[in-house]
């Protein structure tokens with residue numbers, strides 16, 4: 001395998017793996033803050049138990065998220081030095097602000113929250129968790145400001161002497177219209193993830209008749225949050241799709257498997273594209289649905305990939321000389337259907353759970369609880385599919401229209417080094433993933449009311465006077 005392919009595999013692997021834990025910790029952080037607020041308002045001990053239990057799962061996912069994030073940054077430096085040289089002036093600022101403001105805020109208050117149970121007033125303790133949740137949302141904002149620039153560059157000048165992109169204005173970066181679609185979509189997707197993990201784990205426990213009242217309340221709260229957030233995520237996703245049709249038409253056409261121009265406003269539900277012959281292959285179409293979804297007048301033409309490829313080759317001739325602008329159409333087409341499909345399934349299941357929780361009917365529906373427990377996986381599939389679309393769909397660019405993937409790779413990294421680091425990272429990820437899942441399952445088995453028999457002897461209070 002060549003250097004570029006190995007570097008791309010490493011980017012894909014680290015990104016997908018990192019983004020399993022990021023939305024989980026962001027989503028659980030918000031859910032835990034809401035649980036603790038309910039405890040402060042209602043003074044019902046069960047909300048305190050919920051805060052403590054789901055807070056433990058949150059802390060575990062946060063820890064793995066941080067470690068995988070470090071590997072992510074490391075692979076940028078190692079494999080994509082030319083990209084870093086080109087983008088450093090732009091990428092550096094939001095990442096520095098992310099580390100200095102958002103991540104420090106998050107980590108400081110996580111520490112305070114974890115070690116001050118019963119030492120500060122419940123209201124103050126709940127505020128700590130809200131600051132953690134706000135910190136993690138701000139983290140996402142800065143990272144996505146950088147990612148949005150890669151999808152839709154704004155507020156920059158190319159320095160012809162250094163061939164680097166230089167930032168015109170920091171606030172200009174924040175006014176990127178791509179950011180104000182990408183950020184709400186990702187953050188709402190993350191909130192959905194935390195909520196459905198709570199729903200799934202609670203359903204699994206209810207099926208095994210463990211801590212009925214605790215899991216019933218957890219599942220209800222998870223289902224309320226999950227349903228609202230899944231619907232909101234889909235609402236923003238819909239706006240993203242409309243924006244893509246003009247911003248990145250090749251990505252849009254691939255998501256719809258449109259090789260030829262679309263003139264009849266139909267929407268393709270199923271397709272098996274023939275990438276060799278550049279043909280849509282077998283398709284099942286729903287008449288007029290595309291027009292309806294896009295809100296057009298029914299006479300709009302959407303350019304297909306064959307037209308767009310010719311236009312783009314012509315547009316960038318001499319400047320970049322790229323032979324083909326086709327993106328991985330099968331992956332984009334099916335990823336989009338997985339993302340939107342699982343989004344819809346989550347919203348429907350959330351509503352069904354709430355319906356059958358009335359009169360506790362769901363408690364005796366073992367098969368329904370089993371199905372609901374599987375929903376813990378759904379947001380991860382939707383998130384991963386979303387990133388596959390976003391990142392693979394901007395091929396052949398790292399920075400859309402400005403800098404190509406082929407130009408971005410480090411000139412001095414070797415195929416053997418990349419192969420070695422790919423194997424090491426894969427093993428590390430597999431190990432971390434297994435350990436995290438095992439630890440979550442162990443905590444879950446112990447349950448919210450477990451009392452460690454040695455706790456009295458082992459308890460260390462890092463905030464006690466003697467520790468200073």
Ligand code: HEM
Pocket residue numbers: 151181182183185186188189190192193230233234235236237238240241244339340341342343344379382383384385386387389390391393
């Ligand atoms: C009808 C439902 C949905 C639609 C129409 C939709 C639409 C989109 C579109 C068009 C993109 C690509 C944006 C770009 O490249 O500029 C995207 C990306 C993404 N989607 Fe969705 N989405 C939906 C549901 C979901 C759900 C339920 C989740 C997660 C729970 C999700 C998570 C993501 C993520 C993480 C990305 C990558 C980041 C981004 O580009 O915003 N999506 N989605």
